[in-house]
Amino acid sequence: MIRSQLSAVLLATATGTALLVAAPTASAAPTHRCYDRMACFYYNSNQQGALATIGDGGYNLDAQVFKPGSGPGAGQKLEDQAASWDSRTRSTGYCVHRDRWWKGPFNSLKPQARKNLTSALKNKNSSTNWYPRHEGGGGH
Known part of the structure; x- marks a missing residue:
């Protein structure tokens, strides 16, 4: 027993x-998360679907790709495909522009914020840069 x-x-x-x-x-x-000091773009609205991450600085988005295995839209190019975004920076926000080289209409995102892109930029986004460069009419 x-x-x-x-x-x-x-x-x-x-x-x-x-x-x-x-x-x-x-x-x-x-985990396909948006980490500290990154801007993250999502294929769908409300931070849903595939994820693409951008580090510090300005980028044309034509070479960026939504991460494989991160949801609907994975593997597709980021340019003209994002619907929402998230800023995990601590003190610097981001701008996303409709056209390459930081031209055309833009939408800004403050640090530690997330939102859907405006109707003028939803699925029409080609470059990104830091937000403060637009304050006081400074441009890029």
Whole structure:
């Protein structure tokens, strides 16, 4: 009787250990999140769908791609495909422009904010730059 109880306890312990060892592997997949000091663009409105991240600075978006496996729109080019965005910067906001090289209408996003792109820029976005460059009529 004691031997069978001991065997049951050892089996349960071995099974639990095997499950604990296997669990971290399952959670090691990329999270596709917007991290500190990044601007993130989303394929769909309300920060949904595929994600594309931009670091500090100005970019033309023609070479940027929505991350594979991050949702609807994954693998497609970012340019003229984003519907919403998120700024994870601490003190600097971003502007997104309709045209390349920071030309045309733009939409600004303050630090630590997220929103849908305006109707003038939704799926019509080609470049991004830091927000303060627009304050006081400064341009780029």
